[in-house]
Amino acid sequence: MSTTERPRILVVGGGYVGLYAARRILKKMRYGEATVTVVDPRSYMTYQPFLPEAAAGSISPRHVVVPLRRVLPKAEVLTGRVTTIDQDRKVAAISPLVGEAYELPFDYLVVALGAISRTFPIPGLAEQGIGMKGIEEAIGLRNHVLEQLDKADSTTNEEVRRKALTFVFVGGGFAGAETIGEVEDLARDAAKYYSSVKREDMRFILVDAADKILPEVGPKLGKYGKEHLEGRGIEIYLSTSMDSCVDGHVVLKNGLEVDSNTIVWTAGVKPNPALARYGLPLGPRGHVDCTEKLQVQGTDYVWAAGDNAQVPDIAARKAGVENAWCPPNAQHALRQARVLGDNVISGMRGFPQKEYSHANKGAVAGLGLHKGVAMIVIGKVKIKLKGRLAWYMHRGYHGLAMPTWNRKIRVFADWTLAMFLKREVVSLGAMQTPREEFYEAAKPAPTVAAAPAPEKAKAS
Structure with a gap:
């Protein structure tokens, strides 16, 4: 971290908004005008709409x-967390990795x-659940699903086999529907290489507390998505929720009970709770309360956008929707980040800011290949x-929305190769404990107590 007398623009978070806002600021800023510092616990930004395809191996x-330091070469990138912010002193407390x-x-x-x-205080969820917010979870889910097929193929215990081949997904929004569609595709393809595992042996269950899935695309397409998934043998239970999942024993509110090693939780998101320690005005659900100009209410030096911000939806309000707020999706995050970057520069120079x-513009969702x-x-x-x-529209939109041409080209190359090559169905579960085998080989052998020396025979 460099020390500078130039004004510092501190960007807390290196996700979609943080990355694009920092790029915009650096692009619009004059040389030496300010220092841009980005703080995030990860040194990369994750494009979350592609997590289901990453989990499926597509x-x-x-x-x-996207590596932050490569994309933001003119910014300071600190790997750590902003734990608290003192607004009076304009000082942030940074907790680095070490x-x-x-x-x-x-x-x-x-x-x-x-x-x-x-999440909710559901017994067993913290121990058994798998989220889908980061690339680590997507990789872990893929390895985990393939490991379950390995277990089922190698055991003679019917109870163990049934538990391994039951997959429960909680949440029927974009993340849940896309993930179960992609994972079911993966499992269907992988089953071809197992002698005793068939798709008919597997049980996929999707649970949602709402009365429909995919609400973002409207009731008709949501109904089509439900019928399509059910046509692939996926059980869908609506207007119900999960009561517990202790030791993989899933109990639903509708009375259904199943045993499963795989419980994927995609039942919505909430603002990062760290916001409560930043001394900012928050809305009723914990979002930072912002004006139409993405400026935090009551401040002239703080801006916010994306999933952690409560931003008035001007377009919807003009159309007659009262108290409309921008939904938390990539479509708004990308556009908000650009306006935010421009407004930071304008605010720094004392110029008027834009609303x-x-x-x-709609919504797209992939439900498998x-x-x-x-x-x-x-x-x-x-x-x-x-x-x-619709699948082509989904891939086209998100492929072009992927940050940097480097990543766009790599993603399209992956898709192109997949047209000619079969899907990889290799589980790399051991990567979660990569030192285990070496440790077993290198650990010192147990010390064996020396046997007592035999007593000398007494002279007769």
């Missing part, structure tokens, strides 16, 4: 993440912490697509 996990915490002064602040998984307004739903909004016209064409 995209290499490394191509779903070493003691320290204070970092700033002049302007961008809050882009994003969101975390929204953020964006009309919904060659399967998807899409709702495209052009003016006042909504175009609804399903099947292979």
Whole structure:
């Protein structure tokens, strides 16, 4: 970390908003005008819409993440967490990966912490659940699913086999529906290489507390998505929830009980709880309360956007929707980040700032290879697509939205190679404990107590 007398713009979070806002600021900023510092516990940004495809092996996990230091060469990138912020002194407390915490002064602040998984105090969830918010979880889920097929193929215990081949997904939004669609595709392909495991032996269950899935694409396409997944043998239980999952014994509110080694939790998100320690005004659900200009209410040096911000949806309000707020999706995050970057520069120079307004352009979702739903909004016209064409729309939109040409090319190369090569179904579960085998070989042998020397015979 460098010390400088220039004004410091502190960007808390290196996700979608943090990355794009920092890039925009650096692009618009004059040489030497300010120092941009980005703080995040990871040294890379994750493009979350591609996590289901990474879990299914359609995209290499490394191509779903963007290294911050490579993309932001003119910024300071600190790997750590901003634990607290003193707004009166304009000082942030930084907790690095190693070493003691320290204070970092700033002049302007961008809050882009994003969101975390929204969970409930369900017995067993913390011990058994698998989230889908990071690339580590996507890799872990892929390895875990393939390991379950290995277990089922190698055991003669029917109870162990049934538990290994039962997969429970909680949450029927984009993340849940896309993940179960992709993972079911993966398991179906992988089963071809096992002598005693068939798709008919597996049980996929999707649970949601709402009365429909995929609400983002509307009721008709949501109904199609449900019927499509059910046609692939996936059980869907709506208007119900999970009561417990202790030791993998899943109990649903509708009375269904199953044993499963795989419980994937995608039941929504909530703002990062660290926001409560930043001394900022928060909305009723914990979001940072922002104006139409993405500036935090009551401040002239703090901006926020993305999943951790409560931003008025001007376009929806003009259309007659009262108290509309921008939904937490990549479509808004990308556009908010650009406006935010411009407004930080304008605020720093004392110029007027722009309001953020964006009309919904629709939504796309992939439900596995060659399967998807899409709702495209052009003016006042909504175009609804399903099947292979919607899947192309899903890949095209997100492929182009992927940050940097380096990652765009790598993602499209993965997809192109997959047209000619079969899906990889190798489990690398041992990567979670890579030193275990070496430790077994290198650990000192147990000390064996020496046998007592025999007593000398007495002279007769």
